[in-house]
Amino acid sequence: MAAPRDARAWLARLARAERPRLALAVACGLVAGVLTIVQLVLLARLIATLVVEAPPLASLWPSFAVLAALVAARALAQWGQEAAGLAASLRLRRRARGELLDHLARLGPVGLTGHHSASLANRAVDQVEALDGYVARFLPQQALAVAIPLLVLAVVAWLDWLAALFLLLSAPLIPLFMALVGMGAERLNREQFDAVARLSRHFIDRVRGIATLQLFGRAAAATGEVHAAADDYRRRSLRTLRLAFLSSAVLEFFAAVAIAVVAIYVGFGLLGYIAFGPADALTLSSGLTVLLLAPEFFQPLRSLAQHYHDRAAALGAADGMAALLDEPPRRPAGPADPPRRADRLLELEGVAVSHPERGRVLGPLDLALRHGEILAIAGPSGAGKSTLLQLLAGFVDHQGGALRRARLDIAWMDQRPLLVHGSLADNLRLAAPDADEAALRRAIAAAGLAPLVASLPDGLDARLGERGAGLSGGQAQRLALARVFLSPASLVLLDEPTASLDAASEAEVLEGLRALAAQGRTLVIASHQAAPLALADRRLRLREGRVEEVSDG
Numbered sequence: 001m002a003a004p005r006d007a008r009a010w011l012a013r014l015a016r017a018e019r020p021r022l023a024l025a026v027a028c029g030l031v032a033g034v035l036t037i038v039q040l041v042l043l044a045r046l047i048a049t050l051v052v053e054a055p056p057l058a059s060l061w062p063s064f065a066v067l068a069a070l071v072a073a074r075a076l077a078q079w080g081q082e083a084a085g086l087a088a089s090l091r092l093r094r095r096a097r098g099e100l101l102d103h104l105a106r107l108g109p110v111g112l113t114g115h116h117s118a119s120l121a122n123r124a125v126d127q128v129e130a131l132d133g134y135v136a137r138f139l140p141q142q143a144l145a146v147a148i149p150l151l152v153l154a155v156v157a158w159l160d161w162l163a164a165l166f167l168l169l170s171a172p173l174i175p176l177f178m179a180l181v182g183m184g185a186e187r188l189n190r191e192q193f194d195a196v197a198r199l200s201r202h203f204i205d206r207v208r209g210i211a212t213l214q215l216f217g218r219a220a221a222a223t224g225e226v227h228a229a230a231d232d233y234r235r236r237s238l239r240t241l242r243l244a245f246l247s248s249a250v251l252e253f254f255a256a257v258a259i260a261v262v263a264i265y266v267g268f269g270l271l272g273y274i275a276f277g278p279a280d281a282l283t284l285s286s287g288l289t290v291l292l293l294a295p296e297f298f299q300p301l302r303s304l305a306q307h308y309h310d311r312a313a314a315l316g317a318a319d320g321m322a323a324l325l326d327e328p329p330r331r332p333a334g335p336a337d338p339p340r341r342a343d344r345l346l347e348l349e350g351v352a353v354s355h356p357e358r359g360r361v362l363g364p365l366d367l368a369l370r371h372g373e374i375l376a377i378a379g380p381s382g383a384g385k386s387t388l389l390q391l392l393a394g395f396v397d398h399q400g401g402a403l404r405r406a407r408l409d410i411a412w413m414d415q416r417p418l419l420v421h422g423s424l425a426d427n428l429r430l431a432a433p434d435a436d437e438a439a440l441r442r443a444i445a446a447a448g449l450a451p452l453v454a455s456l457p458d459g460l461d462a463r464l465g466e467r468g469a470g471l472s473g474g475q476a477q478r479l480a481l482a483r484v485f486l487s488p489a490s491l492v493l494l495d496e497p498t499a500s501l502d503a504a505s506e507a508e509v510l511e512g513l514r515a516l517a518a519q520g521r522t523l524v525i526a527s528h529q530a531a532p533l534a535l536a537d538r539r540l541r542l543r544e545g546r547v548e549e550v551s552d553g
Contacts, residue, residue, distance in 0.1 A: 100124050133310030162292045266282065347405075351398040360545065376540065499529070513535060
């Protein structure tokens, strides 16, 4: 097994692909920083000229025009920095979400059984979006927090080296407190993401089971549980915000103290109370320049501290995504070789399937599936029937032996078909998005649902609730069967298709399966019940993952 994926290394790899845009953001930020320094130097000289020389205002219009142009150019550079950072962030989040979705597809239905849909949605949406501030603002600001203070320090040192020394001595305090705060903030953000994932799972489960909860008089208790989970998330969010506000207050305090020290030095130097070092050479123009540049020395560091929480949030989110990406795929990595004989859909020779938590659950197994036949798979619970269907569908990979498969479309139908909140037509078009109404009605008729649809006031536009609420179990199965008729699948895999149905519904579903077989489709039916097995041309009985008996239908 590969070593666990490091969240920081994964983020760094994603960020490397956006270097050109991030470099553009840094360049625009540097231009904005240089323009700010020039603007403040010009402003200090303009004020000193007004105070000391008192020239006519008309003579200063060129200086005011240059100052206005600098302000506009600075705003344009800041816009460029923000736009380039956001573009890099958008592309990186799109790539991260694509990696997650591709990996979920590789895991397949079997690999995803241990994950709640709400947790997966939280990772693919909220946790990916948490990378935004880190990429768009923190990464460019990381470079600017070094370059711009050095530029400011160079200008201040040229004017007054003692004031530059005060700034230089106070600068390390801000990164120090950022590091101290970051150690706790990353952990709190990770806990916060875990809490919102739990809240999502809790809420979705209660919504799905609301009818059962109401029947048993537990709706109020379930509401209280959701409130408790939401309150836990609220407390964790406030704890993270409290740390953020506290750290910001500490950083602002040290920056304010350092600026106050420089202001006191400049003030007393101009008044002549300090004769040490370059204080005697201070003028109103140089003193004002130092005072105006002192806040700008700390501004990039303060901005970095502000976005440091974006970094903590991104690392907390990346931990969860990296853990998901570390899970080994269960599906085959590439296409299988074609069968040796043209009349066969697939061939298994000495194939076995193992699960990490259970060991070997199927095989070694030899099987050949012919075009147009109906194969029944019987056996007690745990014999490997569902695993064999998953192997035939490509949901799990095999270990040992050889699997040869023709290129074909596969349809899957079990005792709990997926039905979404929407119309009957919406549910049918899950199998064929471009199907017209005539095709939908042919599929409905083939599945024996035409009388039901004709009795509904809205027909195919009749709305279904979540998970097919509004249909009986047999009607839901026949709707799933209509989807199979609508699909181009040549191989249909059925896992307990008539379980939990009454005799009349079972008969209607079996009639639909006969119609499917009459179209020349290949059916593989796994069931405990005798009626579906009676349809088969050939029967395969499994016990403890091995073939116990093979017989003709």
